[in-house]
Amino acid sequence: MRYQHLLVTLGVFSTLLLSKPAIANSVLEKVAKTGVLTVGTSKDAFPFAYKDKNGRLTGYSIEMSVLIQKQVEKELKRPILLDLIPLAPNDRIPKLRSGAVDIVCDAASFTWERERKVDFTVSYGTTGTQLLTRREKQSQRSWDVAALSGRRIGALPGTTNEQSIRRIQPKAQIVLVKDRAAGYQSLGENKIDAFADDGILLEAWLQRTANTQKFEIVSNLFSKEGIACMVPENNSTFLGVANYALIRFMQGFLKGKQPYVQTFDRWFGAQSLMPVSNNLRELIIDNMRLVIDAKQEVPENEL
Secondary structure (H helix, E strand, O other): OHHHHHHHHHHHHHHHHHHHHHHHOHHHHHHHHHOEEEEEEOOEEOOOEEEOOOOOEEOHHHHHHHHHHHHHHHHHOOOOEEEEEEOOHHHHHHHHHHOOOOEEOOOOEOOHHHHOOEEEOOOOEEEOEEEEEEHHHHHHOOOOOHHHOOOEEEEOOOOHHHHHHHHHOOOOEEEEOOOHHHHHHHHHOOOOOEEEEEHHHHHHHHHHOOOHHHEEEOOOOOOOEEEOOEEEOOOHHHHHHHHHHHHHHHHHHHOOOOOHHHHHHHHHOOOOOOOOOHHHHHHHHHHHHHHHHOOOOOOHHHO
């Protein structure tokens, strides 16, 4: 009996060992079979991923998804369709782990808690948690960490913004909202004292809203985060393909090559839909330099 039990145990162990390569390439195998790369993204994270006036998903992260799609096509040597699926922030990791989407590219940032469940590509952007407040409140109150105690702070569930505020000020009253539109509405209706989100997303909303004079972004930066795509664990080959596409883009941009510069400036240039401050633009570019310096350069003929 012990001998039979040992044989069964060894058989199961051998099966697991033999199955590892298949697991490691499961996303690419799925895409090769279906001809579709399914990308989870956001519908309201302007300028990274959002729906335009025609209901089409677009943005900086969407363009990164297209670059990854093209790199997958090179890897598989066949055309691949790109299927974009809008997801709520707290649905991203469950959908990724279940296989409903192959990759998530929106405005996601790295955390160790997320890293336990998914893998991250290299970072292609930078942001951090800030607060949007009503302008009259901003002029009357302090918004340092101590002053957040007892304040009603709106946030999207499952975001690093929620986690950052909870971490730095456990006594803050976190009010979870279903989406960004609900957060802005709650702030305007005085249901919350501030809305926590990525600073660049708050700046984008403030530039586009008709009531821009009624709101203000608090200057305090409560976290600094790199933006990256998320992929399922145990997909090293697919992760390498995605990273190559992103590094190729960043290296091309830093070398001043077109159309990489055009792509970046379309979202963060002086004439873009969301012109950012020089400081924020340089922060994003500095992040690119750090990533490129840490990796082997893409061959010149690949740019």
